[in-house]
Amino acid sequence: MRVFVIAGEASGDKLGAALMAGLKALRPDVTFDGVGGPLMQAQGLVSRFPMDELSVMGLAEILPKYRALKARIRQMAEAVLATKPDVLITIDSPDFCLRVARLVKGASTIRTVHYVAPTVWAWRPKRAQKMAHHIDHVLALFPFEPPLMQAAGMACDFVGHPVVAEPVASQAEAAALGDGTVVLVLPGSRKGEVTRLADRFGQAVARIAAEVPDARFVIPTMANVHDLVQARVGHWTVPVTVLPPDTPLKAAWFKRADVALAASGTVSLELAAAGTPMVIAYDMAWLSRKIIARMLLIDTVTLVNIVSDSRVVPEFIGEKCRPGPIADAVLAVLADPEAQRAAMALTMQRLGQGGEAPGLRAARAVLARLAEPPVKDQ
Numbered sequence: 071m072r073v074f075v076i077a078g079e080a081s082g083d084k085l086g087a088a089l090m091a092g093l094k095a096l097r098p099d100v101t102f103d104g105v106g107g108p109l110m111q112a113q114g115l116v117s118r119f120p121m122d123e124l125s126v127m128g129l130a131e132i133l134p135k136y137r138a139l140k141a142r143i144r145q146m147a148e149a150v151l152a153t154k155p156d157v158l159i160t161i162d163s164p165d166f167c168l169r170v171a172r173l174v175k176g177a178s179t180i181r182t183v184h185y186v187a188p189t190v191w192a193w194r195p196k197r198a199q200k201m202a203h204h205i206d207h208v209l210a211l212f213p214f215e216p217p218l219m220q221a222a223g224m225a226c227d228f229v230g231h232p233v234v235a236e237p238v239a240s241q242a243e244a245a246a247l248g249d250g251t252v253v254l255v256l257p258g259s260r261k262g263e264v265t266r267l268a269d270r271f272g273q274a275v276a277r278i279a280a281e282v283p284d285a286r287f288v289i290p291t292m293a294n295v296h297d298l299v300q301a302r303v304g305h306w307t308v309p310v311t312v313l314p315p316d317t318p319l320k321a322a323w324f325k326r327a328d329v330a331l332a333a334s335g336t337v338s339l340e341l342a343a344a345g346t347p348m349v350i351a352y353d354m355a356w357l358s359r360k361i362i363a364r365m366l367l368i369d370t371v372t373l374v375n376i377v378s379d380s381r382v383v384p385e386f387i388g389e390k391c392r393p394g395p396i397a398d399a400v401l402a403v404l405a406d407p408e409a410q411r412a413a414m415a416l417t418m419q420r421l422g423q424g425g426e427a428p429g430l431r432a433a434r435a436v437l438a439r440l441a442e443p444p445v446k447d448q
Contacts, residue, residue: 071097074155075104075115076146076170078124078163080259080292081336083107084232085185086161088429089436090115096433103153105146108293118149122294124166125260139166147173150180157440162186168201175204183207183436187215187226193365198222207439209432212377213420225442227435230422233339235429237321244326247319250284253400254323254346255310256332257289257299263333264295266353268302271331273393274351278400279308288313288327290320329403331396334387338373339421342414347407348374349399350385359388377420378413 073093077086087109093100094113102114107121123142147170150158158180160167171182187210188197202223210216211231219226255275257267275287287308291299293315303310313320324330324344332338334352341348350372353359370376372383384399386392403410422428 071100072153072155073100073102073104073157073159074150074153075102075106075110075159075161076163076167077104077106077110077121077161078166079121080107080125080294082161082163082186083109083121085429085432086110086115086159087113088232088235088427089159089161089185089432090429092427092430092433093436095430096437103149103155118146124163125294142166143169143173146170147177150174151177154178155180157181157183157436159183159185159436164188164197164201168205171201172204181206181440183209185209185432186211187219190218191215192368192371193362198224206442207436209435211421211428225439227431227439228422229431229435230425230428231339232428233336233343234418234421234423234425235427236340236343238344239321239325241325243322247322247326248286250286251282251404252323252327253278253282253285253287254327254330254332254341255287255289256330256337257302258333259292259295259335259337261295261298262354263352264298264302266355267333267351267391268299269305270351270353270391270393270396272303272306272308274331274397274400275310276307277393277397281397281401282404286311288323290317290323291315329400329407331400334371334385336373338383339417342374342417343423345411345414347403347410347414348383349396349403350383350387351391351396352385352387353391354388363388374410374413374417377417380413380416382410382413 077083086106090113105117106115160171174180182205184205187208190198199222208219208224208226210226210228213228216226216228257271258264279285287310290313296315300312327346330341330346330348332348334350372385374383375381386396
């Protein structure tokens, strides 16, 4: 069995690696081709080019790299058509991946699977109907998504969110990190996010430190942003511990933290899995902010709020992403952390905690539907 798989960012690399492991367990004869990061490469993928080239977020951010990305789209579509895999699996990064799938489906009947349903419940609801012309099967992370994809004409399976399979540290491991108030600071997994948020987070941290003298500030990092984070926090007025990307203590710090200040994204689910209350803050380029603000269909972007049908996690998005209000919210959560705990537990339950690992569920779903007739691009 031959699988062509494409991921474009760190979160997709995690999904892809777990899916590949699941496919290898169920189909030992499977081989892989495509693009992915270090985790997918550890599962046997030889990436055709560095995945970092695709790690771009935001409409304005994509424009300067459009020509190069368009060339990579053509390159990937041609590679799929030339190798004729049993299935093309694209993972998240829709601006890139779905364009590859469209070219592939326009010239073949190769089966196409997209892992991570588009957030049509949040903005641009017509995306589902458009992708249905060239995607046969969707693997959904959230339980409320399959009906939306099926209504658009695609097969869709809820396979669980990968956060439920992530290891969570024990209380003993967390306690071993010492006393005092621990504030986890998470300014993003992309260079653009760190660049926009680091200074504002630093100012918020200074305000928090003035109110909580025993506070310790800890920043876990990913390899692609570690050096940038080190450089940016060097200008902060408060001492910060920057953890190396390969630290075995990351899970323990997530568990040990009394509160987290985090960029919007899946990290809110990692914090919920660890039971760590949070405040979410995020900003993007001015043009992206203005366009997306007009298109949003929801009043919160924090996944814990969305999955739990609550609004207990404070968030500061776009123009509201200012150090003063952020710091005040962090202090308020420190004073009353229990307000978020029920929502975090419900979120984990709804995402599949306690069931089969999402990567294996995703692999079963892919294999179960391989024999179904593919759609033809229209």
